[in-house]
Amino acid sequence: MKLSLNWLRELCATDLPAGDLARKLTFAGFEVEGREQRALGPGADVVAARIAASERIAGSDHLSVCQVEDGRGTHQVVCGAQNFQVGDVVPLARPGAVLQGGQRIGRAKLRGVESSGMLCSARELGLSDDHEGLLILPRDTPIGTPIEQALGLPDTIFELNVTPNRPDALSHLGIAREVHALTGAALRVPRPKLAERGPAIEKLARVDVEDPKRCPRYMARVIEGVRIGPSPLRLQERLRSCGVRPISNVVDATNLALLELGHPLHAFDLDRLAGSRIVVRRARPGEPMTTLDGKQRNLSEDDLVIADGEKPVALAGVMGGQTSEVSDGTTRILIESAVFDPGGTRRTSRRHGLHTEASHRFERGADEKMAALALDRCAELVAQLAGGKVAKGVVDRYPSPRPPARIWVRPARVSSVLGTAVSAAEVEQRLQSVGLEKVEEKLSTPPPPSASATLWAVPSWRGDLTREIDAVEEVARLRGYDTIPVVVPKAGVGETAAIAPEQRITRAARAALAARGFDEALNYSFVSERELLELRPDVKPVRVANPLTVEQAAMRTTILAGLLQNVGRALKHGAQDVRLYELGRVYLPRRSEAHPSGDLAWPVDEPRRLGLVAAGHRAPRSWAAPHDPVDFYDLKGAVDDVLGALDVSGTYAPAEEPFLHPAASAALTVGGRRAGVLGQIHPRAAQAFDVPATVLLAELDWELLLSQARALRQSRGVPRFPAVARDLAFVVGADAPAARLLAEIRAADGNGLLEEVTLFDVYRGAQVPAGKKSVAVGLTLRAPDRTLTDTEADALIASVKDRLKASLGAEIRS
């Protein structure tokens, strides 16, 4: 909200400089987010001048030469604007004047015509962005008046952030009340003086409220004989400085009263209200109406409207309608000052995408009492600015006035919540400073919560104060949060959280991945549905109803979509080697395994997945190492390391996955359950994601891995007896899986002497018959309790050889 300090000082006589005021307001909960200096500057010799004559310059399509009077004489000024008439009063920058931005006005010749000075637009004066033409001043502005003085400048404008709980502060009076509470400076609430010289209002208009729930109070006044015209310059500037465009004296009066007192008002052209009637009712389904912004709207039954005898003439609390708009010919007006229900106003405002000064305030809650003051203030302004006779009396449909809220406050509670001693006297003083009144009779309900409690009546404008804690907050806010001490809470014995096993495990896995060269990625949880279906055609993802783009419209069902995008982009940027991992959730439209039901149920299943992608080379390009492309076994090695970090063992078997190459993909099994897949990307998926077909992928079920993991590895001691190492080479069928070979070798070890088997060579080629492969393994043999003899080792090797021959038809080479 924009706040004029000049205006504020009229309502609260503080002499604090702007900087101090900004600090005080900020630390009382009204953050001053910006500050604007409104002034023409000391060198701006700009005065009000009347255009006495004007004539086009021959040969120019837009320039005219004007004779202007500024009280000192008549000057000839060339002007490019079109929006004026002879007789208009406009700002004249005299020769020598320096305008905003340092522009110096001099004498010049344009198209051979002498020009001494410049006629200015609002933008040239630095007052607004309006550059439509000259700033036309009211004709009664005295000629020769310095413009700065006529505008009521200089002024400082604060941009204030008013939180949604404080609609009472959305006005100059509201902030004046705060400044009064913070500084003690006297508050001057406007007291409108009205001469009701017209006929009784009941004879001129009739008001019916059909839905008092949505409209708890409706007040109106009628003024006859108004003359529509511009407002005085000073008031126009006030509106402009608060971001409101001046329109006409009557409309400006409603806006001035709004900005001053915070209560929205609306002026209808009474002659355009059919039957001179106001009916506050729900719209009929589909009922049409054209709002002031010229848009035709189809109304809903939930919309509250102000109707006349026939049709809606305003969207209640949101925006007026075109048919009853005040126009140049208007002479009789009805001013509305009403209170509309916050929730209903908000629904209407959102339904029609209309956020206005009025709806902003009504949806936060309006002050029922302020409706009366604002109406009188508005009528007073109209009478001053547009003349006319104010009809006798007001219409006031107010069937059930809200009684003031009452709060019990215990000073001890204030102290205990704030953690610092606050005296009862201070609590009273603070509450009184913001308009709460102490209620002495103690028979009221609810009963006092303690003997020292005091009962307080809340002023009508503070709808946010309903409970003791609200009063506590007021005291804290007004005395300043910096008065609260800094106390670190003691951690209770045994409460201090140990490093959770899960955290330890995750850290170990991350370290393993870092050692393997995987950088960590963090992608958005939503991606394009098309990409998800490319990878997981079997799962229909949860869709975002209001996504920012279609690329972010579906909740990921696999963690790989984002990673694939990352790889594609990195390679396009010229990266040679890309290895990325992401540990995060996927969102599966099914019942959550971990939190299936009850009040702690999770709406969908959100298991964590570990995704890996790799592309490029095994090692960075270097003179010291071969520059081989990364392959399936690099990826598998990385997965093995993750399992190792978790102290989990897994087995691999060929797998079929829609997004993986059918000949280069594996499924990982841990603890008898499928724990993930890995492999080379399927060429089709590679094409869809625009990545090379050599990209490698893995996606692991992190929840399963965690459930199997051991946070702390256990020591097994160090062997005390020496090992025997033997190598063995043999030829088997080319399609015999390594896992099978290793299993057979293990199975030959009846006495538990085989400590380790390392498969260190696989060879297919010239020296090996077609359809066969040569395999070499290193065996480490050890007994836990003695030194193995050669005889024992020989016997075991022999049994391994026999087993390989018998079960796989292996031909032993050495």
Next chain:
Amino acid sequence: MIDELNALLAQAKDELSRAGDEAQVEAARIKYLGKKGSLSAVLRGMGKLASEERPRVGEAVNSVKAGIEDLLERAKQAVAGRALEADLRREKLDVTLPGRPQKLGHRHPVSQAMDDIIEIFARLGFHVADGPEIEWDVYNFEKLCFPPDHPARDMQDTFSLEAATLPRPPEGAPEPPTRILRTHTSPVQIRAMLEARKPPIRVITPGKVYRCDSDVTHTPMFHQVECLHVEEGVSMAHLRGTLDAFVKAFFGPHIQTRLRPSYFPFTEPSAEVDISHPLCGGKGCKICKGTGWLEVLGAGMVNPDELAGVGIDPEKYTGYAFGVGIDRLAMLRHGIDDLRLLFDNDVRFLQQL
């Protein structure tokens, strides 16, 4: 004769010091100690000596012999050592060639920060609580005292979800079953309190949150950590203490905090929390708009209505809570000036940190 022996020793010493290789050492050995060597020649002259002189001269002969042997041994070692050194120098490494590279991975700055935060709060006695990102609207708003149709909801633009793509709500789930992408980690407060049933409760809840917003300073997904402490006798002074301890542990002991009154439906009193800008040291710079302070988080005392709503007696127990954007903290720590870099996953960026 003794003089002759000493001269011999001196001569051998001089000669061996100049021996360049093993052959010269061997030649010297033969020359001095060989059968026809100098020492044997001296020994042969012993016969001419008087018998009482013989033991003295014999002793001297032995000592000179030992001396020459020692000289020979040393000369041999010296020669071998020189040979080895010369040998070693024959093939030299180019130590200026680059080392053999190995690609190491990097942690994402947000996950690093998250880990640090978890650890800092563990020291303060807080444990990690978890909640879903697709959350019941009721937990994200109503239970946190956001009234329906209240403009406070505008503070958080919400992503809603297509109902037809969601599974049937499970039995016992909150009513109404509207589900959204959580806009803050605060609904985990509700879950943590429903689960614990009884204070003391000290939890932090790091995680992803979503808001329908995207510009230079907003991404539609970001990370928050929520801190909740409910216990008897907990006050706003404890809130300040915990904030101060956290900020100092995360950014350094010189960082100051200050609180400004604000409004969040689920806390009362509520505060915006500024920290002195870690980069300019509170002196004021372009990033902090010359103020020396940066707004980093929202905090407050848990609204008593929220406590009552989960069955905790607000008369007996009080609590404080705060929520902080992890991404922003990570940016501050690493001097990252563009939020969107965090989610582009550009390896050129990731490998810098």
